[in-house]
Amino acid sequence: MIWLTWRQFRTQAMVALGVLAGVAVLFCLTGQNLHQIFDSSGIATCRSADACSAAQSAFLDRVKGDSLYPVLYFAGIGGSYLALAAMGMFWGAPLIARELEAGTFRLTWNQSTTRTRWLAVKLGVITLTGMAAAGLCSWLITWWSGPIDRADAMPGYNTQAIPNRFNPLIFGARDVLPVGCAAFALVLGITIGLLVRRTLPAMAVTFAVFVAALVVLPVTVWPHIATPQHTVTELRTSGGPGTHYDQEGSRMSVSMEVNIPGAWVLSTQTVDPAGRPFTGPVTPACAATNATPQACFASIDRLNLRQVVTYQPASRYWRFQWSETAAYLVLAGIMTAFCIRRIRLSEARPAQ
Amino acid sequence: MTPVLVADALSKRYRTTWALTDCNLSIPAGHVVGLVGPNGAGKSTLLNLAVGLTPPTSGSVEVLGRGPGSSRAQLARVGFVAQNPSLYTALSVVDHLKLGARLNRTWDAPYAQRRIDRLGVDPGRRAGGLSGGQLAQLALTMAIAKRPELLILDEPVASVDPLARRDFLTDLADAVGEADMSVILSSHLITDLERVCDYLIVLTSARVQVAGPVKELLAGHRVVAPPDDADDRRSPSVISIGELADRAAQDPAWSAPQPSLEDLVLAYLSRDPTPGGNRTVLEARQ
Numbered sequence: 001m002i003w004l005t006w007r008q009f010r011t012q013a014m015v016a017l018g019v020l021a022g023v024a025v026l027f028c029l030t031g032q033n034l035h036q037i038f039d040s041s042g043i044a045t046c047r048s049a050d051a052c053s054a055a056q057s058a059f060l061d062r063v064k065g066d067s068l069y070p071v072l073y074f075a076g077i078g079g080s081y082l083a084l085a086a087m088g089m090f091w092g093a094p095l096i097a098r099e100l101e102a103g104t105f106r107l108t109w110n111q112s113t114t115r116t117r118w119l120a121v122k123l124g125v126i127t128l129t130g131m132a133a134a135g136l137c138s139w140l141i142t143w144w145s146g147p148i149d150r151a152d153a154m155p156g157y158n159t160q161a162i163p164n165r166f167n168p169l170i171f172g173a174r175d176v177l178p179v180g181c182a183a184f185a186l187v188l189g190i191t192i193g194l195l196v197r198r199t200l201p202a203m204a205v206t207f208a209v210f211v212a213a214l215v216v217l218p219v220t221v222w223p224h225i226a227t228p229q230h231t232v233t234e235l236r237t238s239g240g241p242g243t244h245y246d247q248e249g250s251r252m253s254v255s256m257e258v259n260i261p262g263a264w265v266l267s268t269q270t271v272d273p274a275g276r277p278f279t280g281p282v283t284p285a286c287a288a289t290n291a292t293p294q295a296c297f298a299s300i301d302r303l304n305l306r307q308v309v310t311y312q313p314a315s316r317y318w319r320f321q322w323s324e325t326a327a328y329l330v331l332a333g334i335m336t337a338f339c340i341r342r343i344r345l346s347e348a349r350p351a352q
Numbered sequence: 353m354t355p356v357l358v359a360d361a362l363s364k365r366y367r368t369t370w371a372l373t374d375c376n377l378s379i380p381a382g383h384v385v386g387l388v389g390p391n392g393a394g395k396s397t398l399l400n401l402a403v404g405l406t407p408p409t410s411g412s413v414e415v416l417g418r419g420p421g422s423s424r425a426q427l428a429r430v431g432f433v434a435q436n437p438s439l440y441t442a443l444s445v446v447d448h449l450k451l452g453a454r455l456n457r458t459w460d461a462p463y464a465q466r467r468i469d470r471l472g473v474d475p476g477r478r479a480g481g482l483s484g485g486q487l488a489q490l491a492l493t494m495a496i497a498k499r500p501e502l503l504i505l506d507e508p509v510a511s512v513d514p515l516a517r518r519d520f521l522t523d524l525a526d527a528v529g530e531a532d533m534s535v536i537l538s539s540h541l542i543t544d545l546e547r548v549c550d551y552l553i554v555l556t557s558a559r560v561q562v563a564g565p566v567k568e569l570l571a572g573h574r575v576v577a578p579p580d581d582a583d584d585r586r587s588p589s590v591i592s593i594g595e596l597a598d599r600a601a602q603d604p605a606w607s608a609p610q611p612s613l614e615d616l617v618l619a620y621l622s623r624d625p626t627p628g629g630n631r632t633v634l635e636a637r638q
Contacts (some may be wrong), residue, residue, distance in 0.1 A: 001455065007443065007447060047489035103436070105438075110405075112425075112428035112457055194608070
């Protein structure tokens with residue numbers, strides 16, 4: 001059975017191996033240079049806050065100065081998600097759907113191997129292969145991005161910099177999470193293939209559901225893995241950089257850039273001294289036709305507003321990595337159980 | 353000896369249509385059984401039920417004394433060739449034989465190899481590039497090489513040209529002669545069945561019309577033709593011996609030879625299947 005699974009899968013596996021090898025060469029070569037830049041920047045050895053800040057700026061400026069690194073940085077993230085979706089679509093969805101569509105299940109189900117075993121082996125081999133591939137990819141990309149992630153998690157640098165590794169967009173392409181996500185994508189594809197019974201629609205549905213899960217889960221489920229922390233800071237605009245100010249009619253909103261190194265910021269809210277969300281009214285100094293920015297900002301500071309930031313601190317990075325990975329694996333396990341139950345009872349309609 | 357197939361009030365419904373209704377059958381071992389009926393009569397359904405690809409809606413079916421197979425042991429005892437042989441188009445002939453060898457403990461590799469050699473098919477050829485006849489032959493090879501006690505074939509030669517069909521059936525007859533194996537073969541072509549079958553089941557409109565050994569069925573029926581000079585201008589009809597006795601007693605000039613298998617089958621196929629229809633035309637008594 002393992003032989004058959006491999007025989008049917010080997011072309012796809014070779015294609016994937018080729019792509020992976022090409023990507024590996026590219027990232028290995030450029031990654032070495034990136035690590036050299038990091039080492040020579042002195043971030044790892046700096047002692048004083050000023051020295052570290054200077055080293056950080058020097059490093060990030062140099063990285064941003066060469067368009068290759070930003071492109072590869074984001075390509076690594078985008079590529080990770082694309083690879084996961086492609087696995088679900090091209091490895092997962094057709095696995096059962098193609099057999100049902102072509103009728104070849106009639107041949108295999110009438111050999112002396114139970115269909116439960118047939119499904120278990122196919123699903124097992126493909127899913128483990130996919131998880132291994134995702135793990136390798138993720139390891140490579142995490143290593144490559146290591147210098148940028150580390151520099152980014154330091155305090156001080158202009159917060160307009162690249163979002164840190166705890167940000168959901170980047171988080172899903174780091175460390176162990178892609179391994180769990182690969183299992184989820186593949187078993188999702190297999191399950192949808194079993195239900196839809198036709199290859200192309202199954203691929204389309206798999207893609208849609210997978211993307212929906214990636215969008216919905218970070219908003220609805222992941223933030224609740226641990227109770228978020230809050231910080232309350234006084235809102236002192238003073239017209240400094242990083243102040244957001246917006247005026248619409250008699251309403252106004254104002255906020256400051258948040259700089260909590262390495263944290264996943266869930267929300268920021270501006271509240272008045274009584275703790276109510278602040279939405280206005282516009283201060284007279286800002287509403288005046290001849291308003292100057294200085295006078296306007298000074299009037300805002302006099303309101304004694306505060307900013308409440310809800311976030312998951314950087315120290316929870318690994319807890320979230322393992323929790324989300326485990327959640328994906330549990331989902332994959334539930335779908336596997338469903339598939340096995342379903343295939344045992346499944347109907348094979350005769351082609352009339 | 354255990355019957356190869358026992359159906360007890362077996363019924364199968366797909367959504368709103370009954371594909372098989374109240375089927376009662378007991379097929380003894382050691383026969384090549386022809387299952388005949390028009391398209392959509394429920395032949396495929398009955399065979400799919402027998403190999404466990406489909407669960408029954410009601411009633412039960414036993415194959416070789418046990419429930420049809422999801423267990424490994426039961427799967428090994430029954431060989432199946434599906435309608436429009438479902439082979440992997442991307443896999444070669446050799447790969448298919450390897451598949452059989454890997455997935456069956458009782459695989460007869462020398463037999464499979466001999467058979468492929470005799471067919472003259474290039475073993476490296478992909479199944480997608482084979483002709484319909486070669487596909488059917490490869491599927492048959494795989495089903496026989498697992499050395500089943502019962503071989504079930506669902507319209508294996510429906511889409512095959514006449515020459516390839518004859519070869520296939522000859523090979524099947526040879527294989528049955530060599531091995532101790534019962535066969536159930538469905539077809540809507542009576543000539544196919546005439547060549548290999550010694551037991552017949554006629555299935556129309558999801559019901560079993562008649563079942564029995566071919567010899568007994570033929571001996572139990574007569575073609576009745578009125579004498580040339582009779583006023584009765586009805587065309588010859590096949591009737592049972594019991595009815596013949598009445599008719600012949602009235603007028604001994606009526607001729608009554610044994611029907612051919614084709615006459616017999618056609619008579620049952622064209623019979624009104626609804627209860628209370630023209631049942632008097634045929635009533636098989638054995």
